[in-house]
Amino acid sequence: MIISRRKLIVSGLATTAGASGLAVAAHLAQKYGLVPPDHGGIYGLGETLTYASQRLLTRHSLAREFPRNQISPRPFPNYLDPLTDDFKRLQGGGFADYRLSIDGMVHQPASFSIADLKSCPFRSHITELACEEGWSYIAEWIGVPLSHVLHLVGVHPQARYIVYVSMEPDTWDSIDMADALHPQTLLCYGMNGSGLPVAHGGPLRMRLPRQIGYKNVKFINRLTVTESLKKFGKGLGSIGAEYGYAWYTGI
Amino acid sequence: MATLESAQGPMETCISSSVSTAPVTMVRPRHSVLVRVTHWIITLCFFALLLTGVEILISHPRFYWGETGTVLTKPLFQLPIPSSRRLVPTGYRYVLPDQNGWSRALHFEAAWIAVLTGLLYVISGLLTRHFRKDLLPSKADLSWRALLTSFAKPLRFERPSAAESSSYNGLQRLTYLFVIFVLFPLVIWSGLAMSLGFVSTFPWSVTLLGGHQSARTIHFFVSLALVLFLFVHVLMVCLAGFWSRTGAMITGRTGTRKEHA
Numbered sequence: 356m357i358i359s360r361r362k363l364i365v366s367g368l369a370t371t372a373g374a375s376g377l378a379v380a381a382h383l384a385q386k387y388g389l390v391p392p393d394h395g396g397i398y399g400l401g402e403t404l405t406y407a408s409q410r411l412l413t414r415h416s417l418a419r420e421f422p423r424n425q426i427s428p429r430p431f432p433n434y435l436d437p438l439t440d441d442f443k444r445l446q447g448g449g450f451a452d453y454r455l456s457i458d459g460m461v462h463q464p465a466s467f468s469i470a471d472l473k474s475c476p477f478r479s480h481i482t483e484l485a486c487e488e489g490w491s492y493i494a495e496w497i498g499v500p501l502s503h504v505l506h507l508v509g510v511h512p513q514a515r516y517i518v519y520v521s522m523e524p525d526t527w528d529s530i531d532m533a534d535a536l537h538p539q540t541l542l543c544y545g546m547n548g549s550g551l552p553v554a555h556g557g558p559l560r561m562r563l564p565r566q567i568g569y570k571n572v573k574f575i576n577r578l579t580v581t582e583s584l585k586k587f588g589k590g591l592g593s594i595g596a597e598y599g600y601a602w603y604t605g606i
Numbered sequence: 607m608a609t610l611e612s613a614q615g616p617m618e619t620c621i622s623s624s625v626s627t628a629p630v631t632m633v634r635p636r637h638s639v640l641v642r643v644t645h646w647i648i649t650l651c652f653f654a655l656l657l658t659g660v661e662i663l664i665s666h667p668r669f670y671w672g673e674t675g676t677v678l679t680k681p682l683f684q685l686p687i688p689s690s691r692r693l694v695p696t697g698y699r700y701v702l703p704d705q706n707g708w709s710r711a712l713h714f715e716a717a718w719i720a721v722l723t724g725l726l727y728v729i730s731g732l733l734t735r736h737f738r739k740d741l742l743p744s745k746a747d748l749s750w751r752a753l754l755t756s757f758a759k760p761l762r763f764e765r766p767s768a769a770e771s772s773s774y775n776g777l778q779r780l781t782y783l784f785v786i787f788v789l790f791p792l793v794i795w796s797g798l799a800m801s802l803g804f805v806s807t808f809p810w811s812v813t814l815l816g817g818h819q820s821a822r823t824i825h826f827f828v829s830l831a832l833v834l835f836l837f838v839h840v841l842m843v844c845l846a847g848f849w850s851r852t853g854a855m856i857t858g859r860t861g862t863r864k865e866h867a
Contacts, residue, residue: 398708401715409803416806421673431676434693483673483818485802487706488691489666490676491818565802599707605803606714 388515388531392584392592393602402601409605414533418564421481426547427492430484432554433568442522442574450558455542459518459580462509469544469558475499475507480539482564484571487604496562497545502536505580513582516592519561520577528572528593529584529602530563539564542575567604569595635858636772641736642855644727651720652836654712659829661709664702665690669826673817682823721794728786740774741783747776766846771860778842785835789828796825 384390389407393399438446445453456466478500485491501517518529534540543562544551551557556573563570570593584592592602637645667689668681675681677694688698690705731737746752756777759766774782798804799812799821815821843851854860 398711398715401711401718404718405714409801413803413807418802418806419809419812425673427674427676427679429676429678431678434691483802485800485818487662487665487710489662489822490668492674492676565806567802595707599711601707601711601714606798606801 388533391601391603392529392590393596398601402603405601405606406603409603410531410533413565413605415537416565418480418482418539421483421493423481423495425493426481426495430492430494430546430555431490432552433486435554435573436523438553439522439524446553453558453576455559455576455578457504457508457578457580459578460511460514460582461505461580462511463507465508467504472499472504472542472544472559475503477545478538478541479545480541480564482539484564484568486568487600495547496541496543496564497548497551498541498543498562500538501540501542501561502538504542504578505535508580510580511582514580516581516584518579518581518584518587519572519575520579521572522574522576525594526572526574527587528561528570528595529581529587530566530570534563534565537563537565565605567606569600570604636854636860637858638734638736639858640727640730640734642858644723645855647723648720648727651716651723652832654716655720656829656833658709658713658716661705662713663826664688665704665706666694667696668694669823670819671816671823672819675819717794717797724790737783741779741786743776743779747779749776752776753780760842760845763845771846771850781835781838785832789832789835793825793828793832796821796828800825 381390384403384407389403389410391402391406394403450469453469454466455468455472456464458464476499477497479495479497481493481495483491483493505517514532516529516531517535518527520527530540539562541562543556543560544558546552546555546557551560556571559575561570561572561575579587581587584590588594589597591597593600596602663685664687667685667687668675668677669683669685670679671682684696687696688700688702689696690702692701753776756775795811796815798808799815800818805812812818812821815824850860
């Protein structure tokens with residue numbers, strides 16, 4: 356097959372335009388925070404397209420909220436690893452000594468008891484928790500908006516991510532500021548009109564109704580505000596991402 | 607050496623006659639370059655989506671209707687297969703290994719590539735009038751007699767005639783249009799309706815389908831319909847001559863050119 360000169364020129368120009376277009380897109384995506392920390396590897400393209408498009412589409416959108424009569428009568432807590440001795444000791448004391456510490460790029464590192472958090476203005480929403488496995492249920496979630504606590508400690512303007520660590524061994528995750536400051540993102544201490552059961556992550560769980568279940572980490576006791584996720588674990592943004600589970604789970 | 611300038615638009619392949627002394631007739635390729643390339647990209651994505659879809663499915667092989675559903679609620683139905691999660695009651699004594707991490711990643715990546723490729727195909731199909739010329743059935747195609755004939759022929763293992771190998775019959779046209787404009791959009795829609803992020807901006811996309819779990823159940827059945835189409839499609843290709851039809855989708859040429867030479 357012989358390629359005509361015109362075809363050669365046209366395809367050459369198209370390739371150049373495509374390549375420079377991609378380079379510009381990559382630069383802009385980095386600048387506007389549209390690249391997820393787990394963007395490397397063979398699935399990086401998919402992860403980046405999903406995260407970037409959802410960030411552009413959903414930055415301020417609210418998760419669907421449901422009427423009270425749609426609350427699932429039996430919320431499914433999923434499998435839980437055996438609790439650690441440290442956790443059991445705190446549980447024995449009614450979680451009176453449970454603390455949530457906040458450090459990193461903040462003006463005033465602080466530590467909150469559950470009672471401290473309960474004295475903050477609270478918000479509740481009736482939203483669906485959907486697991487990556489396929490099941491889902493609706494519950495009322497009660498807690499203090501993460502944005503409120505971040506406001507109390509004063510976040511540096513360069514901060515881009517909040518890392519949250521669980522009392523479960525080797526369990527941590529992170530979110531970007533769009534999710535951290537989102538009004539429905541809660542440090543959740545209550546469920547369906549009462550306290551948050553331990554099976555559901557009590558005394559304190561991260562509740563992100565716009566992301567999949569596993570991102571809603573149970574038993575959180577430490578928040579770190581940071582500019583970069585590179586120094587956390589393998590730098591992929593979450594422990595899940597180190598096992599191949601996406602960092603961003605809007606889908 | 608002569609290079610023929612394409613007379614039928616930019617999608618044409620140029621056929622050169624270097625050795626043959628026979629007069630070269632300009633044959634319109636059976637399938638344009640764009641159709642061939644998008645066909646195989648989507649084929650590849652489809653298999654990736656199918657494999658990872660099954661993989662994700664086995665972590666919860668139960669289906670529900672409405673908004674919610676867990677192992678604590680009654681399912682619409684449950685597939686009689688083992689699961690990769692120990693809390694799913696399956697009746698099997700073993701639990702399959704968890705493969706959801708990479709399966710979800712590949713599922714969404716393949717979906718992105720398939721959707722973008724599909725968009726390219728649909729836009730170019732509209733611009734080049736591919737749908738109107740090659741897929742829109744004529745009135746005559748749609749008569750019951752014509753449709754019945756096209757349905758009965760393959761059942762009698764009758765090979766399509768030469769005329770039929772350069773064009774589609776009414777039944778094929780309707781099927782392709784249904785797959786392109788009904789099944790694919792539905793499978794994309796029901797997939798996106800399960801995305802918590804997507805539905806926070808477009809809540810109607812999930813409420814119209816009846817809820818999160820309904821969307822999942824619809825996604826499953828539309829995928830089944832697509833798999834059924836794939837089976838029949840490959841069966842028909844085999845019946846018509848696997849190598850000549852597959853070759854036409856790769857090179858664009860039908861085997862008939864040799865006969866003319």
